[in-house]
Amino acid sequence: MSSTFSNFTSSNKAVDGQKTDLSYSGGQCAISKHGYKTVEWRVDLENLSSISNITIYFRTENSPWGCFRGQYGENCTEKCRENCVNDTCDINSGTCFECDVGYREPHCDLECDSGMYGPGCSLTCGVCINNTQCHHINGSCLQGCGPGFYGRKCDEGCPFGKYGINCQYNCSAACKSLYNCSRTTGECVDGCQPGWKEFHCDQKCDNRTFGPGCGHKCGECINITQCNNINGICEFGCAPGFLGVTCNEKCPFGKYGNSCADNCSRTCSTPRRKDWKLYRWMSDGLERRAM
Structure with a gap:
């Protein structure tokens, strides 16, 4: 040992195996x-040895060593x-050697x-609203x-078919995959069924369009009304001069009006095209034929 208080307390006392009396007078x-705050102590084992641990006992005057629990510093104040x-x-x-749950080191x-x-602040918060901090404990x-999330820790995703804050909204039945939407925004994952549009597929096709992606134009519906948003049928009938459920067929030759129910007048000028078919009309009992 680099310094010794007295022969009574020489370095050999550190390795004599005696530790029942840890006072000065115990020897x-x-x-x-x-006055020395640092001292060097060497032990010559006189051979090669495998050491797993070393226990050092300090002189404590037979009092508990160190500060009592909850104290630190000079004089444990x-x-x-x-x-x-x-x-x-x-x-x-x-x-602190370790922090209580919910607190972080070093103090x-x-x-x-x-x-x-x-x-140890080792767990990740769930999806709290507006990315606010969860309870630290x-x-x-x-x-x-x-x-898109619910539960006390907001770590559970909305069940299928639900979305939004507190999962309070239903996904649209008009989603291409029925009720399959984003749990956060409600946007239909695979788009809309024919006849529907917008983010949530909750708006029917309009502006005289219908079908998938509202990509088809309505026929000649009466009074320029909107056709059926899904199949294009003119539900109130066709405009004069058109036939069919989608009102895309023109009246046949010689017909006109609503539902093509009226015949063209016999006083119409003779058709100019030479390949028109023969037509007949009766007047005063005489049959006339025009080529």
């Missing part, structure tokens, strides 16, 4: 020279931080943040969940 402790586990900390620096005086909570979202 079992090696003590350095008075400082108190450990209140969030140190078991109220224990380093007796010199006051650093355990700061709550978990940045989306973390729990032991139990992870609950104090202000509620963001869209």
